[in-house]
Amino acid sequence: MNTELFGVVIIFLFSVLLAFPLGKYIARVFKGERTITDFMSPLERLIFRLGGINPADPMNWKQFLKAMLSINLLWFVYAFFALIFQDKLPMNPDGNAGQTPDLAFNTAISFLVNCNLQHYSGESGLTYFTQLFVVTFLQFVSAATGIAAVVALYNGLREKTTNNLGNFWNLLVKSTTRILLPLSLVVGIVLAFNGTPASYDGKDTITTLQGDTVQVSRGPAAGMIAIKQLGTNGGGWFGANSAHPLENPNYFTNIIETIAIILIPIALVFALGFYINRKKLAYVIFGVMTFLCVLFIGLNVYFETKGNPEIDKMGIAQHIGNMEGKEVRFGSAATALWSVVTTSTSNGSVNGMHDSLMPLSGGVVLLDMMINALYGGVGVGLLNYYIFIIIAVFISGLMVGRTPEFMGHKVEAREVKIATLVWLLTAFLVKAGTALAAYMVAHHPDVAWAVKPSAWLNNPSYHGFSEMLYEFTSANANNGSGFEGLGDNNIFWNVTTGIVLILARFIPIIGPLAIVGLLANKKFIPESSGTLRTDSITFGAMTLAVIVIVNALSFFPALALGPLAEYFSIK
Amino acid sequence: MKNFLISIKLTLILIVICAGLYPLLVAGVGKMARGGGKGETVTVNGRVVGYANVGQKFTEDKYFWGRPSAVDYNAAGSAGSNKGPSNPDYLKTVQDRIDTFLVHNPGARKEDIPSEMVTASGSGLDPDISPASAYVQVKRVATVRRLSEERLRSLVDAHIEKPLLGMFGPSKVNVLKLNVALDELK
Known part of the structure; x- marks a missing residue:
C-alpha cells in the first residue's frame, strides 16, 4: 500500500516540476521569442501562406470571437456528416455502422467543445477514419482553441490599454505546432513502446489458453491517446478508456498519462505569470488551485483505499481498497488520484469507473467538475478562474468601500453582470438538466426512446440520481467522464447534453474575453496605496472563499440528494 | 466571409497534419516496438x-x-x-x-x-x-x-x-x- 501512496505523491510532484519550465516555454512561444521548436517556423509559414493568413493582423475581442466561432461552426458540420456516413467512408476494417443523427449530433459537439462525452463505445461506435479524421483532429484543434482563447486573455491583461487580443489564426496554429504536436509525439511514442497499439490493423481473433475464441480490438490508438490526455479531451480509443489494458498498459504509462492530464493546464497558469510579467499573481492563482486540488486528492485516496464498508461486512479481505471498476496494475490510490485530476481539468478520461467510486469520492469528483477551474481545461480553466477573480474583486471592493479594480482597470457594472451571468448559467444548466431527467424517470418512464427512461439508471435510489446529476455536470464542465451505467445513447440525452455542451463551452469563453476586451479598452489607472492588491495571499484567500461559497450555494442541495445521502445510507 | 474562406483552408491543412501525418508518424516509430505496434x-x-x-x-x-x-x-x-x-x-x-x-x-x-x-x-x-x-x-x-x-x-x-x-x-x-x-x- 505504501508504494501506491508514493506513486501518487511522485506523479503530482513531477507534474508541477515539469509544468513550470513548460509554462516558461509557452510564454516565450507566444511572445515570439526564440525557443527550441523554432524548426517548426517554416511549416507555420507554409500554413499561413496556404491559408491566406497574415499572422500579424491585430484582432479586437469581437473579431477574435468571430474568427473562433466561424471555424468551430465549420468543424461541427464536417464532424456531424463524417460520423453519419462513416460506414461508407474508407478505413473501416471492423465494418462498424454509421452513427444515428442524434448520436452524431452529440458526438460532433462533444469533441468540438473539448468535452468528449461518449455515448458510444470506441470499439464499435467509430471507424478508424472517424477516430483519426474526426476525433483526433478535433482533439487537437479544440485544445488549440482553448489555448488561443487564454492567450487572448494574457494579451488583454498585459497591455495597459489595448484593442488587440492577438490574431486568432496565429494563436491556433502555434498552439498546435509548438505545444500540442510535439508533446503528443513524445507521449504517443512512449505509449507505443509500452504496448499500446499504433498500427492500422483491425480486430484480431485468437483462441485463448483455455480454448475460447475471442476477438481483440486494436487500431492506431497510441497517437490519439496522447492528445486525448494532453488536450484535456479525455475521449478514449476503447470503451473503457484508460482503464483498458491496451490504452494504459502498465504503471509507468499510468504515470505518464496522469501527468499528461494536468501538465498543460498547470503550465498555462505559470505561463500567465511569465507572459504578463506578474509571477506573483500566477503563484497565488496556482496556490489556490493546488490547495483545493490536493485536498480533493487526499479525500479520494482516503475513501478509495479504505474500501467499501458493505463489502467489509461480508468478511473478506479488502487490503487494496475499493476495487470494483478498478485495475490491479494501478491500484485504488492511483485511480483515486486520476479521478480528481481528470475532473479538475475537464479532461474526463478515466482509469477506473467513476460510477463505482465510493459515495463521497463520487461527490468530490462532482464538486470538482462544478468548480471546473482547478487548473481547468486547457485554456478555458483559467478563463473560468478569471470569472471567480472578477466576482472576488467586486465583493472585496464592496467590503472595503473602494471602486473595484483589476490590473489597473475599473471593474464596473457591465463586467460584473457578464461574470455573474456566466456563473449562473453553469448552475442553471446542471440543475435544470438534472431536474428534467429526474422528471422523465419519475413521470414518463415508458417513453418509446432507444433507451426508455425506466431503463436509464444502472443503480437504484440516491446513486441513480447521482448518475443523472453527473451526466449534466460533466456536460456543463465539458469534462466528458460519466457515471457510465447511465443509458445515455438515446435522443433525450444526446440532444439535451448536446445543447448544454455548446452553451457551456462558448459562453464561458465569450464572457471572459468580452470582459477582458472591455477592461483592456479602459483608461489605465496606475497602482497606488489605495489599490486592492490582487497578487496577495489575502486576495487568494478571498478568491478561494468566493469559489467555495458560490459553489456551496449553488450545488449543496443537489449533492445532498445524491452522494451525501448515499454515504449516510451505507455507513 | 473572409473568416470562412480561411477556416476552410486552415481546416484542410490541419486535418492533413493532425489526422494524417501525425498518426502515421507514431505508427512508423511504433513498428520498432515489441509487437510492432500491433x-x-x-x-x-x-x-x-x-x-x-x-x-x-x-x-x-x-x-x-x-x-x-x-x-x-x-x-x-x-x-x-x-x-x-x-x-x-x-x-x-x-x-x-x-x-x-x-x-x-x-x-x-x-x-x-x-x-x-x-x-x-x-x-x-x-x-x-x-x-x-x-x-x-x-x-x-x-x-x-x-x-x-x-x-x-x-x-x-x-x-x-x-x-x-x-x-x-x-x-x-x-x-x-x-x-x-x-x-x-x-
Missing part, C-alpha cells in the same frame, strides 16, 4: 494464445483465475460493471461470487479472499491479480494438478511483478503468463 502477444509452441496485456477468461479449476469481468473477457469491447457501492443487487452478486469461490477452493477461509477476486475490473479485461489472490488459489490448483503446494507457491513467487523501480505502484501477477508457465510445469 500489441504484444504470448505464444505457446508457436501458437498465439493471447495478448500479454489483455486478460482472458479462466474458469477451469486447473488454472489460476483472473478477476470477474463485466464483458466476460471478450476484448472486442470493454467495460466495467458501473455498479454503485450501495446497490443491493450488486452486493448480492459479490456475495454469490464469494460463495462460488469457497465452493471451488475447499479449505480457503473467507477472510483470505482478496476483494478484487469478487469485484469486476474497470475494463473487464484486467490481465492481473494481486499476489494474495494467486496464493489463495494455490491449494486448489495443486490438488487438481497433483503438484506440491510448495512448487506452485514458488512459481507464483517467480511471477510477481514488483512495483515500478521497487517504489511506485502495486505488486501484481499476470494471470495468462502464470498459467502458461503452469502448463509447462512437469
